[in-house]
Amino acid sequence: xxxxxxxxxxxxxxxxxxxxxxxxxxxxxxxxxxxxxxxxxxxxxxxxxxxxxxxxxxxxxxxxxxxxxxxxxxxxxxxxxxxxxxxxxxxxxxxxxxxxxxxxxxxxxxxxxxxxxxxxxxxxxxxxxxxxxxxxxxxxxxxxxxxxxxxxxxxxxxxxxxxxxxxxxxxxxxxxxxxxxxxxxxxxxxxxxxxxxxxxxxxxxxxxxxxxxxxxxxxxxxxxxxxxxxxxxxxx
Amino acid sequence: xxxxxxxxxxxxxxxxxxxxxxxxxxxxxxxxxxxxxxxxxxxxxxxxxxxxxxxxxxxxxxxxxxxxxxxxxxxxxxxxxxxxxxxxxxxxxxxxxxxxxxxxxxxxxxxxxxxxxxxxxxxxxxxxxxxxxxxxxxxxxxxxxxxxxxxxxxxxxxxxxxxxxxxxxxxxxxxxxxxxxxxxxxxxxxxxxxxxxxxxxxxxxxxxxxxxxxxxxxxxxxxxxxxxxxxxxxxx
Numbered sequence: 001x002x003x004x005x006x007x008x009x010x011x012x013x014x015x016x017x018x019x020x021x022x023x024x025x026x027x028x029x030x031x032x033x034x035x036x037x038x039x040x041x042x043x044x045x046x047x048x049x050x051x052x053x054x055x056x057x058x059x060x061x062x063x064x065x066x067x068x069x070x071x072x073x074x075x076x077x078x079x080x081x082x083x084x085x086x087x088x089x090x091x092x093x094x095x096x097x098x099x100x101x102x103x104x105x106x107x108x109x110x111x112x113x114x115x116x117x118x119x120x121x122x123x124x125x126x127x128x129x130x131x132x133x134x135x136x137x138x139x140x141x142x143x144x145x146x147x148x149x150x151x152x153x154x155x156x157x158x159x160x161x162x163x164x165x166x167x168x169x170x171x172x173x174x175x176x177x178x179x180x181x182x183x184x185x186x187x188x189x190x191x192x193x194x195x196x197x198x199x200x201x202x203x204x205x206x207x208x209x210x211x212x213x214x215x216x217x218x219x220x221x222x223x224x225x226x227x228x229x230x231x232x233x234x235x236x
Numbered sequence: 237x238x239x240x241x242x243x244x245x246x247x248x249x250x251x252x253x254x255x256x257x258x259x260x261x262x263x264x265x266x267x268x269x270x271x272x273x274x275x276x277x278x279x280x281x282x283x284x285x286x287x288x289x290x291x292x293x294x295x296x297x298x299x300x301x302x303x304x305x306x307x308x309x310x311x312x313x314x315x316x317x318x319x320x321x322x323x324x325x326x327x328x329x330x331x332x333x334x335x336x337x338x339x340x341x342x343x344x345x346x347x348x349x350x351x352x353x354x355x356x357x358x359x360x361x362x363x364x365x366x367x368x369x370x371x372x373x374x375x376x377x378x379x380x381x382x383x384x385x386x387x388x389x390x391x392x393x394x395x396x397x398x399x400x401x402x403x404x405x406x407x408x409x410x411x412x413x414x415x416x417x418x419x420x421x422x423x424x425x426x427x428x429x430x431x432x433x434x435x436x437x438x439x440x441x442x443x444x445x446x447x448x449x450x451x452x453x454x455x456x457x458x459x460x461x462x463x464x465x466x467x468x469x470x471x472x
Contacts, residue, residue, distance in 0.1 A: 084443050085371035108372040115371035124360050135321035135351035136344040198442065206437040207320050 007032070007074040008122045010129070011059070017066035018139040020130060022199055023058040024081035024122075025051035025146060026071035032117075037077055038101030047149040048095035049075045052218045056227030058145040067143075070126050072118075077103065079118035082144070082198045085111065089195065090119070096153060123202060130203055141171055141210040144199050147218040148189055162188045162215035166200035171210040182220070189215065243268070243310040244358045246365070247295070253302035254375040256366060258435055259294040260317035260358075261287035261382060262307035268353075273313055274337030283385040284331035285311045288454045292463030294381040303379075306362050308354075313339065315354035318380070318434045321347065325431065326355070332389060359438060366439055377407055377446040380435050383454040384425055398424045398451035402436035407446040418456070425451065 028050035030036040036044060043049065055071060062069035072081055077100055083090035091114055093103050106114075133140045150157055160182040165172035169186070176184050190196040197213060204211035221227045264286035266272040272280060279285065291307060298305035308317055313336055319326035327350060329339050342350075369376045386393055396418040401408035405422070412420050426432040433449060440447035457463045 085367050086373060086444075112368060112371045115367055120364055120367055124363065127360065127363070128356055131321050131351055131356055132348060135348045135355075137322060201442040206434065206442070208322075 006121050006125075007078075007118050008070055008072050008125060010125065011069045011071070012062050012066070013068050013129070015062065015066045015068045019061075019065045019067040019141040019143055020126075020133070021058050021062045021065070021067050021069040022126065022142065022144040023051075023055055023069065023071040023146075024144065024199060025076045026055040026058065027073050028075045029073060030075050030078065032074055033078055033102055035102065037075075037103060039077075039098075043098055046098075047147070047218060048098050048100075049077055051076075051145075051147040053216070053221030053227050054145050054147045054218075056224050057147070057214075057216060057221050057230060060228050060230065061143065061145065068129060070122070070129065072122065074118060079114045081119060081122050082146075082196065084198055085115040085119055087195065087198075090115075096149075123199075126199075126203060130207055130209070134207060140207075141212075142200065142204040143171075143211070144213045146213060146215045147221060148215050150217055150219050152189070157189055157217065159183055159185045159188045160217050160220060161185075162190070164191060164197060164200075164213040164215060165211060166192050166197045167205045168211060172212040175212055175214070242357050242361075243314075243354050244306055244308055244361060246361065247305045247307070248298050248302070249304050249365070251298065251302045251304045255297075255301045255303040255377040255379050256362075256369070257294050257298045257301070257303050257305040258362065258378065258380040259287075259291055259305065259307040259382075260380065260435060261312045262291040262294065263309050264311045265309060266311050266314065268310055269314055269338055271338065273311075273339060275313075275334075279334055282334075283383070283454060284334050284336075285313055287312075287381075287383040289452070289457030289463050290381050290383045290454075292460055293383075293450075293452060293457050293466055296464050296466065297379065297381065304365060306358070306365065308358065310354060315350045317355060317358050318382075318432065320434055321351040321355055323431065323434075326351075332385075359435075362435075362439060366443055366445070370443060376443075377448075378436065378440040379407075379447070380449045382449060382451045383457060384451050386453055386455050388425070393425055393453060395419055395421045395424045396453050396456060397421075398426070400427060400433060400436075400449040400451060401447060402428050402433045403441045404447060408448040411448055411450070 058069055080090050091103050091106055161184040163172045163176050164187050176186050200211050316326050327339050397420040399408045399412050400423050412422050436447050
């Protein structure tokens with residue numbers, strides 16, 4: 001058996017806080033692919049390859065809440081960890097207006113290979129982390145951190161902070177009620193009905209965990225300074 | 237790292253059918269415990285230690301449907317694989333009227349140890365099996381097989397076949413509509429609200445799989461002959 005390089009990292013694994021932070025789109029690394037899936041350098045930095053700013057924000061929350069953080073170390077375009085293996089969006093042929101040449105007409109073997117290399121290890125590790133906490137009655141809220149682009153298919157988005165939930169809306173509502181100074185909306189710019197809550201559905205709902213998916217407009221967290229300021233603007 | 241004996245088996249892993257069969261309570265094996273958790277020989281054979289007859293039935297369905305089968309090889313009393321790690325029923329101090337001496341006042345370390353030895357490997361293996369099928373678009377219905385005791389807390393149960401579901405009732409309704417000659421009820425003798433659909437909630441619902449939990453009254457499948465006859469009475 002070859003040594004498989006895992007495509008995720010866990011930081012602050014023994015964090016004593018009451019949350020676990022997840023950043024599925026933390027990375028735009030395409031090194032594991034042939035020719036970067038055929039993207040040009042501008043595309044590789046864009047919102048289609050990852051969620052710009054989300055990792056810095058997630059790390060800030062991890063420190064603030066003393067929470068473990070699990071983050072992807074490969075691009076969502078190789079495998080989008082917030083999608084199940086049969087979803088077209090898991091290994092998309094197109095993202096917004098951009099064709100992804102290296103994802104065209106993937107064979108079943110290639111889909112299986114990416115599922116085994118990316119999806120299974122990430123979600124197995126997260127499942128183990130959460131299950132171990134539950135076994136010893138550690139309170140655990142699951143918070144996933146994402147960013148979205150200010151303009152999508154030509155449409156500007158006014159919302160600045162979207163808070164999305166799966167079956168249980170209580171943590172989402174509690175976060176939405178906090179004074180952040182941001183234009184905040186529940187279930188925008190997406191909701192569970194748009195198929196964007198897979199991580200929450202896979203882990204939070206079956207384990208009965210309070211949960212929320214934070215979607216921050218990426219122009220608000222474009223620099224490390226901006227990413228670091230945002231969590232401290234919302235004291236616990 | 238010591239060699240951990242896994243407490244499950246997968247049969248017919250490459251089965252070409254459209255279902256995966258799960259039998260969480262297939263075994264009453266207490267060999268991994270000190271003094272069999274303090275149970276007497278009669279209790280070890282009773283419904284509290286496992287689901288009598290369920291394994292034979294599950295294996296019959298696995299053959300009939302050419303479906304992979306994942307089955308526990310340790311008793312539900314050590315860890316009930318159809319419960320999350322923070323549930324009292326995962327490692328119950330009492331089952332129906334029977335105290336389980338070896339489960340009294342379990343420490344967090346012991347709960348963690350059993351979660352790591354039983355719950356994590358079983359559900360990680362099932363997750364991997366299902367995810368790999370989805371990656372290559374194999375149709376996959378998840379069917380879990382259980383049996384229940386004819387008398388519970390002194391109350392006789394008239395239902396003979398209960399079909400329970402989590403979020404999606406379509407397969408359950410389709411199975412309930414089949415002529416089996418059995419007194420059949422949806423969501424009896426339990427429903428999802430009773431906390432008995434963890435495996436379905438963990439795997440079927442987030443992956444969008446058709447699913448059903450079959451609960452057969454154990455007097456109807458008390459012998460291998462009875463277990464083997466039942467599936468063939470319901471041709472696909």
